[in-house]
Amino acid sequence: MDRRERFFRALARREVDRAPVICTGGSMTATPEEVVALSGYALPEAHDDAAAMAGLALAAARITGFESVGVPLCVTVEAEVFGAEIDMGDARTEARIVREPHKSIAEVALIPVEDLLRRGRVQVSVEAVRLLAQNAGDLPIIANLIGPVSIAAAVVEPTAFLRELRTKPSETAALSAHATDFLIAWARQLIAAGADAIAIHEDTTTPALVGPRTFEQAVVPHLQRLVAAIHEAGGRALLHMCGALGRSADSVARLGVDAYIPDASLSVAELREALPGTALIGNISTFLLHQGEPRGIAKLAARLAGEGGFDALSPTCGMSSITPLENIRAMTSATHAFLAQESSNV
């Protein structure tokens, strides 16, 4: 079973020889400082150069043992094309939004999607996927997008935007729909270039933050349309959000994503009940990865990959840039060790 097949089977919740250990990239960084140092590439340069972006993503998989490659390596491509000021950071500090372009939804003029696709690093990321398709062998390729309404919350200053989700629902919906149009067009290019899956990172407008009513009315319709378009283009759709699902579990179940990547506070048992038809990817605590010991990490990974566990393993959020490589390797090699142990018991 090669790594792509194992990944696809895990997403379909079909039988696998062992759970794959992946890391999507995007908000779930696969490139801590130590990995970058060994890769032969540098940050922030790799954020802005297709060959370096693909090269670093591939080197990260080789160095860490993660069984996927993911680009972009940051969460700022979308905000940048919509006009936000970005600090590209370095190997220690993640790229981040310095200033959103607008104080209120009332100021926002919609930029045509064709123009957005030409801006910033959108085509860099598409080209990086194309290079990975040539060079990544059997590693599944994951392209990362920020969720449409979270993008809208990076176009308008987020605290103002959250108010306006309630006070100006039709204006905010128009911006979110426009962000969705952009994401659909970009996702089609990424899939055509060779992406196997699109991971959507809904990093601001989560059920825990906006509540079940606003999530259902203001977020779900856009995510549903994006997920359907990803499927139509032949890609798998993964979704990552922070926080509890609470009363939004049904809404999330109806999105139709292939896999859900929760945060560490949620247990696999409650997630299975909330999202019965969805593969689950998780849930190795990023604190443990940063501060734990390899032994404890390997034990947890083996347990989470075992009976009644996750369909694929992954860090549960963005790894701290000072996460020791030794700990990441303990996680990625644990399922192999587990498998070896299982077969020796037969």
Add this chain to the structure above:
Amino acid sequence: MPAEEQKRLYEQLATAVFELDEQLAKLLAQEVLDRGYDAWQAVERGLLEGVNRAGKLFDEEEYFVPELLIAADAMYAGLAILRPHIKTHHTGFNRRVVIGVVQGDTHDIGKNLVRIMLEVAGFEVHDLGRDVPPQKFVDTAIAVKADLIALSTLMTTTMERMGEVVSILEAEKVRNRFKVIVGGSPLSQQFSDRIGADGYAPKAAQAVELAKRLVGLSNAA
């Protein structure tokens, strides 16, 4: 019965804030002035009461961040009308907080909620915004003679910056002048203990209780 009417108007003001009606809160605040009622009581029993009720529903997960922000807007709109008429001896209890999101992180929604709740509770809040270098927290706290430094981050990748603030306070031998509190979804009490902070709160309302306790104002309003 003017006392009854006065009470009813304050209650209406609280309800307007709680029900997120900024226009009504402004109208009622003006009505308080037109009738010659006490502006501070209208703030305390009307506007602040309304936000506190919204905060309670937030803790009970009936209200979420958008609702709490809009309730705070209604409160601030009413406050802008009433503030010029408040007699000075009513303003706060003279405790100062320096608050901000640590360097490397620009997620400031949680910090903004805590700022609102601290202001409602009567603290003088100096908001440094987001992506704030550790040294700036220390310099500002010294400059404004703060009682408390409140640090926020949403990201696992930037939590360690909080420890740097504590280290700088120690290096500059001013650690005992300030209480340091930390908050943000990836944090925990253990994390707070490890970096040598004075306290952690998982939610905005609890952050206010913690702040009051640490500056010796527990149970004080």
